[in-house]
Amino acid sequence: MITLKNVRFKVGKHNILNNINMKLKRGKVYGLLGPNGAGKTTLFKALLNVIEYKGDIFKDYNHVTIGKLIEYPAFYPNLTCVENLKLHASYADIEYNDSIVNDLLGIVGLPDAKHKKFKELSMGMKQRLGVAKALMGNPNLLLLDEPTNGLDPMGMKDMRNLIEQNLKGKQRTIVISSHNLNEVSFVTDTFLFMREGKKILEIDNNEDIYMFGRVQQIPDHQNVKQAVTLLEDNKKEIYFLLSETNFNKLKTTNDFVYSDVQNLTLENLYIKLMSTDLIEVKSYV
Numbered sequence: 001m002i003t004l005k006n007v008r009f010k011v012g013k014h015n016i017l018n019n020i021n022m023k024l025k026r027g028k029v030y031g032l033l034g035p036n037g038a039g040k041t042t043l044f045k046a047l048l049n050v051i052e053y054k055g056d057i058f059k060d061y062n063h064v065t066i067g068k069l070i071e072y073p074a075f076y077p078n079l080t081c082v083e084n085l086k087l088h089a090s091y092a093d094i095e096y097n098d099s100i101v102n103d104l105l106g107i108v109g110l111p112d113a114k115h116k117k118f119k120e121l122s123m124g125m126k127q128r129l130g131v132a133k134a135l136m137g138n139p140n141l142l143l144l145d146e147p148t149n150g151l152d153p154m155g156m157k158d159m160r161n162l163i164e165q166n167l168k169g170k171q172r173t174i175v176i177s178s179h180n181l182n183e184v185s186f187v188t189d190t191f192l193f194m195r196e197g198k199k200i201l202e203i204d205n206n207e208d209i210y211m212f213g214r215v216q217q218i219p220d221h222q223n224v225k226q227a228v229t230l231l232e233d234n235k236k237e238i239y240f241l242l243s244e245t246n247f248n249k250l251k252t253t254n255d256f257v258y259s260d261v262q263n264l265t266l267e268n269l270y271i272k273l274m275s276t277d278l279i280e281v282k283s284y285v
């Protein structure tokens, strides 16, 4: 488990990361969602320890190894896939041999492109080579920043299959940032929504539909409070956000009074959370 406690990063007066608290468990895939400038890449940089953040990041692995695909993968255009990976391994001081490099190229679906020069690869192949690079040294934390960036629908599907079938593992934590809600929802266990440098909501990606409605009265039981996420807009109206299962449980609670209930798709949920009217998200969990 990797635990972030009050992680902050400020440039001048601008809070780029604003008291981020989260726990990243082994074997889980996290989808980091948020608009441009929300702080997703900066959060990756904090995890990579390449920025001077405040707060703490605790890692309970004996030895944390991190693989990363951040922005577009950088490779030497005139070197082949194999040569590029070997060069990276020697720079990064990662142990490798021919069979490790060949296996990695097999895992990412590039076994026939081993001796192709980087500049000859398609966009999808370049991204997959970027993943192979991130996987060198068999990292237990894998950070993928917009891995489907620039890919066509087939390329996106290949990337999804790669994550689902070959990267997810019991010992590995994967964090994927993406603007493609649909794509990320196929592979993610937990969504982390970020806005303006804050983690505003964390929810499981289960089959449940999310319900949204206006709160008129909320019971004062701790159990009820724990089940509900409240969204407050700047007109001070309170809305609730609940999984369908929790909503059905709460419906039977007499004092829970609400109106205007609607189902939310992931896209609608995202829009609600990022809407400029909304000023605060309170989760008691």
Ligand SMILES: Nc1ncnc2c1ncn2[C@@H]1O[C@H](COP(=O)(O)OP(=O)(O)OP(=O)(O)O)[C@@H](O)[C@H]1O
Binding pocket: 011, 016, 034, 035, 036, 037, 038, 039, 040, 041, 042, 043
């Ligand atoms: N070192 C820095 N100095 C100044 N501003 C920075 C620095 N690093 C990040 N920022 C700013 O912080 C904000 C968050 O940037 P970041 O790249 O983390 O966002 P993001 O969520 O990854 O966005 P995108 O989806 O566009 O990739 C942006 O407004 C960016 O300009």
